[in-house]
Amino acid sequence: MTQPLITQPIPWLDGPFWPFLALLLFAVLPTEIWRWLAVAFSRRLxxxxxxxxxxxxxxxxxxxxxxxxxxxxPPGALAAVPLALRVGALAVTLGIMLFDRRRVMLAVLAGEAALIGGAYWLLTP
Missing domain, CATH: 1.20.5 (Single alpha-helices involved in coiled-coils or other helix-helix interfaces)
Structure with a gap:
């Protein structure tokens, strides 16, 4: 009876860097190709x-x-935050966006601060 053929390990793959190579091959490259194609085709649009x-x-x-x-x-820990507080944080964000549409980052950070600060104030004993 003959031994089944077993693929020999590849030395540079069989080590601590294999997860990074797998991430590159199976996560980054399949998505990056579409982004580069979009950039190439978008020039004509x-x-x-x-x-x-x-x-x-x-x-x-x-x-x-x-x-x-x-x-x-909401999923996870956000479910513990009352609905009124979540809606209030959205109102803060939308209020800043309506006042000045160019300050998106400020609006997002203010809404996030309202949500986190309100949750801390309400849920801390």
């Missing part, structure tokens, strides 16, 4: 075309749906 307006509308709707789900049915 008109920024005001109906197709890109549709893409922006879909992206905005998806983001709004995710935010709504996080407020109405």
């Amino acid at each position: 008109d920024a005001n075309s109906p197709a890109l307006e549709w893409v922006r509308a879909v992206a905005t709707a998806l983001l709004a749906g995710i935010v709504a789900k996080l407020i109405v049915a």
Whole structure:
């Protein structure tokens, strides 16, 4: 009876760097190729075309749906925060965005601070 053929280990793969190589091969490269192709093809697109307006509308709707789900049915530790506080933090964020649309980071940080500060104040004994 003959021995089954077993693939011999590859020395440079069989070590502490294998997880990093696997991450590169199976996570980074499959997504990066699409990003580079998008950059290559986007140079020929008109920024005001109906197709890109549709893409922006879909992206905005998806983001709004995710935010709504996080407020109405939050996962994990956010579920312990009262609904009124979650809605209040969203109101802080939207208030800053309505006041000055160019300060997105300030709006996000202020809403986050309102949420974390309010949760700390309400939930700490």
